[in-house]
Amino acid sequence: MNILITGGGGFLGSRLARALRARDASARITLLDVAFPAGLDRDFTCVTGEVSVRATLEKALGTDTGSIFHLAAVVSGGAEADFDLGYRVNMEGTHALLEAARELAQPPRVVYASSVAAFGGVLPEVLDDSTTPAPQTSYGTQKVIGEYLVADYTRKGFIDGRSLRLPTIVVRPGKPNLAASSFASGIIREPLAGVECACPVPDSTGVWILSPKRVVEAFVHAHDLPASAWPTTRVVNLPGITLTVREMLDAMGRVAGGEAVARVKFVPDARIQGIVKTWPVRFATPRALAMGFRPDPDFDSIVRDHLENEVLA
């Protein structure tokens, strides 16, 4: 099988690549991204460029590409700061990718990373599978538009698409990024690395969370499900767990001690708060659970996994 992962240079994309390789050593996997960490090209074919550029897509896709994982995106804070860039990459890039996919010999299976940033505005206490997306950011808008494109290209038989609305992924390794949700990983990652961390939101702020491990499982599971498992809609809200910042810090305290928690300082940031407060916090996800997607059991295990795999590894 020939597989393309857009955003393959990112932390989720490269983890997904390793997971796909681990279950099929013969898989030919191409990663497309604007930049790559050193060494990734030892294991995978790496194509550097933007997903909105036709020539880049042609380089990244083989006529025998059977599966596409579309993770490439300008993140929420980035798309809000640079309106043109966000539309070019997130909307036009997704459209360009689907157009290129449409020309393949066989309709490829396409797994699209959407986001709970799809939701916003006046929301019910608990969102569910019937909640209408009403994004309050350009990033969320672009993600919803991508979902509708994936659905229509699927309906026409050009692709076999599946869109996943990702919770906030915690703990992300690496450096803070422009995502407005960057703090949700930072308040765990930085203290565990012995570094102080500024938290831009109050500790009562709720976050809808899924771990890197579980979201990679979800990408693979979404890909492997037969088309018949998606009879009425090609988009699903992934399951997660809801925690406040305070509950996250308490879990870190239990797993790693109070000195880690003491490294978090609260430094309010109105711009970040303005974005984060529009995001939904609580979901019922009966459809995803029935389809076999899984949330994390608790936040303590997420902290432990991060310690074992990223800090002590």
Add this chain to the structure above:
Amino acid sequence: MNILITGGGGFLGSRLARALRARDASARITLLDVAFPAGLDRDFTCVTGEVSVRATLEKALGTDTGSIFHLAAVVSGGAEADFDLGYRVNMEGTHALLEAARELAQPPRVVYASSVAAFGGVLPEVLDDSTTPAPQTSYGTQKVIGEYLVADYTRKGFIDGRSLRLPTIVVRPGKPNLAASSFASGIIREPLAGVECACPVPDSTGVWILSPKRVVEAFVHAHDLPASAWPTTRVVNLPGITLTVREMLDAMGRVAGGEAVARVKFVPDARIQGIVKTWPVRFATPRALAMGFRPDPDFDSIVRDHLENEVLA
């Protein structure tokens, strides 16, 4: 005030232009379309071209354009038959128009003609303001994407947008077109003109209807409402009335006699039925009614209006 109407060469666009001129004789009105009926350029500035073409938009927009009515679209059957054309005009054209609008000196008021083709799939018996769009055509997909673009450009302060989901407009004058809904006007218009008409759907088919008169009123009303009337969402389902084809023919019989009804022949068309059966038929529209939008009182009055204004005029 300088006003642009895209799709201004069409029947709704030109009616809207006359309505806007009637209430303000000094209004400078520009119509943009791919073609115009003869004589329209006596009363309005007519710009010929496609809404997706930047140079055409620059010709159609003045720096002082304060209001834009965006009606231009490849219709449902057309967008289904020509996938590329539909996306170019309906999605990329709307995006291009909003980009051009963003560069105006003042954020213009933008009224966007969306459609109940936004809805489809597994639907409740009666749709309402909370029903999530799940279009089953490319046209419907493109209209929903346009709504999300209008909402995001409004949120950013680039425009002051309002999207209206139009019911099927009956009775359209003129010739049958590629819209899958073309029959809903044809079964009234053709018999009243003494012409036989093939109806491609069974007489039990339900249609959600608004008259040309009322939809022009709705465009103007949506434009005139203050921004504060759209606090939580910039899209509204317009009110309409639900009728079966049989009920429509019965009304025509009451108004114009049985010989008109006898001119309708039922000639099933699987392609048209396949599209029409995905459309919703019954709505509750409390929000639109509270905002002052009005449905037609009954279908008899729609038939009478058509007779008086189009057939006997």
